[in-house]
Amino acid sequence: MQSKHAILDALEKMRGEFLEQVKKITEELAFEHQAGKLEELRIEFLGKKGKLTQILKGLASVSPQDRAEIGKVSNQLKVEFSNALEQAKSKMKEKYYASLHDAEWIDMSIPPAAELHQHFGGSVHPISLTQKKLENIFTSMGFSILDGPQVETDYYNFGALNFTDDHPAREMQDTFYTEQGHLLRTHTSAVQVRGMKKLKPPMRMIVPGRVFRYEEVDASHEHTFYQMEGMILEKEVSVSHLLYLMQTLLKEIFESEVEVRLRPGYFPFVEPGFELDMRCLLCKGEGCSVCKKTGWVEVLPCGLVHPEVIKSGGLNPDEWQGAAFGLGLNRLVMMEHNIEDIRLFMGAHVPFLSQFKEILN
Ligand code: FA5
DSSP states (O other), X not given: OOOHHXXXXXHHHHHHHHHHHHHHHHHHSOHHHHHHHHHHHHHHHHSTTSHHHHHHXXXXXXXXXXXXXXXXXXXXXXXXXXXXXXXXXXXXXXXXXXXXXXXXXXXXXXXXXXXXXXXXXXXXXXXXXXXXXXXXXXXXXXXXXOOOOSEEXXXXXXXXXXXXXXXXXXXXXXXXXXXXSOEEOSSGGGGHHHHHHHSOSSEEEEEEEEEEOOOOXXXXXXXXXXXXXXXXXXXXXXXXXXXXXXXXXXXXXXXXXXXEEEEEOOOTTEEEEEEEEEXXXXXXXXXXXXXXXXXXXXXXEEEEEOHHHHHHTTOOTTTOEEEEEEEEHHHHHXXXXXXXXXXXXXXXXXXXXTTOXXXXX
C-alpha cells in the first residue's frame, strides 16, 4: 500500500534524476553520441516498462481523488521531459553546426584522427543500401534498371497513364508544378511509358528514384521520398505472376516470411489494381504513429497494366500484357531497420546516418 505522498515524492525524485541526466548528456558527451543516449534515457524513464510506469503502478492503492492529482502531475512531467529532450536535441544540432563551421579551418591535407574518421568517414544512406539490395535481386531475375527525369511533363506523369484531364485521381497525388508548366514527378510510374518505348517487349524493368508530393509531412509522409517501380510485359501475364513477384521481393528483403494482406486498390493505370500492405514491424501490429494505429503499412500497390497504358507505349494490348508495382522505399526501409520517423531520412543527421556503416558489395 503506497500513500499519495510517497508516489509524489518518487515522481519528484525521478524528475530530478531525469533532468540531471539530460544536462549531463548535453554538457559532457560528444554530440555524435548524444542522440542515442537521449533515446535510451527516454526509454528508461518514459518507455512502456520505464521508471514512470513503475511508479504509477502504486496508483491502484490510492483514492480516486488522489489518483487524479497524481495523474495531473505525471502528465505535466511527461510534457516537461519531452521539452527537455527537444531542447537537448536543438543544443546538439547547434554543436554539430558549430563543428562544421570549425571544420572549415581544418588543414585538409592532414589525415583525419581515427576517432573523427569513425564518425565522419561517411556511410551509405539506408535507402541506397536497400535500393541496391533490390536492384541485385531484380537484375538476377533479368530486369533492366531504368531512370527518368524528376522534372516531368504532365503527359508521362498522368496523361499517358490513363488519367484524363479532369480525372479526380489526379488529386490523389498533390503535385508541385513549375512556372513553365512542368511538374515534379509524383511517382516512378512516370517512367512506365518511357520504358516501354525504350525497351522492346518482352521486357522487365525496375525504376528506382526520387519522387515529390505536396504533402503534409508527418511520421510516415514526406514531400520528397523514394519509390521503386517494377514492370513486366509479356505475351501473357496474370495476377499470380504479380503476386509471386511481390512475395519474392519481400522475402528477399526481410529474409523471412512477412505477413501481408491484399486489398483492391484504384489506380487509373492498372486493372485490376491492388494495395499490398505489410504488418507494421515497428509495433508488431499493435498500432503506432507510423501505421496510423492500424497495424498495417501500405508499401506495395500493384496491378495488371491497363490496355490504354500499353497503347501509350506504342504497343498492341491484344498482343502484350503487363504487371506493375510501385514500392514505397522509405516505408520499406523503416520496417527493415525499425525507423520510427520518415523525416530522419532527409534530416542529414550524422548520428542517425552513421548507424548504417555497411559497405556495398
Ligand atoms: C503510386 O504512387 C503508384 N504509382 C503505385 C503503383 C505503381 C500502383 C504501379 C500500381 C502499379 P501510391 O500513391 O499509393 O501509388 O504510392 C506508392 C507507395 O509510395 C505507397 O504505398 C507508400 O509506401 C509510398 N508513399 C506514398 N506517399 C508517400 C509519402 N508522402 N511519403 C512516403 N511514402 C509515400
